[in-house]
Every structure is written in C-alpha cells, then in structure tokens.
Amino acid sequence: MAAPADQVAAAGRALQCLRPWNQDEISLSEWSSQFDEVCMINGLDAEPPALDDNELLPHNLRRAVFLAAIGQRYYEVLRQCCLPGLPNMFPILNL
Secondary structure, eight states: OOOOHHHHHHHHHHHHHOOOOOTTTSOHHHHHHHHHHHHHHTTOOOOOOOSSTTOOOOOOHHHHHHHHHSOHHHHHHHHHHHTTSOGGGSOGGGO
16 A cells, blocks of 8 residues: 555655764664654654564555665664564564
C-alpha cells in the first residue's frame, strides 16, 4: 500500500533536515532524539507499535526515513546485524 502523498512529502522534508549519524560528532541517543523531533515538526506519522518484541511489522515510511537518514555506513552495520532479514523488517526500537 502506498503512503499518502502528505506523508511522502513529510518524509522528504525530514530527510533534508537530517545529517547522517556520525558517532564522532553526536551520540546515537542524541541523533535519535533529533530524528524524532524532525519527524514531529514535519508531520511524519509515528511508527505503529509492535504487539511483542518478535513481531515483524510491515515496512513503513518513518522506518524508511530512519534507515535512509542514518547513513550508508551505519545502514550496513544494521543490515549485517539483521541477517537473514533486512533492517526494514524490524521496528526502529529493535534496531
């Protein structure tokens, strides 16, 4: 199912505001807080909650923005950690 146009526009605005995470400049916790704030001010919907820790959620726009914004280096780390799955199969909090 395609995301509504307003949410796609919000995702684009959020990506323009975020720099990829760099552990030499900012902690992941601080970057994640900035990510949440950027999503909020741009009107990007929250990720649907998982019913339990093992539930695989359908891919969603907020997770797509998170994975795009984190940067190629750290996306690869997440990809390796999620094998045989992909990072977009897991809630952001589980990543």
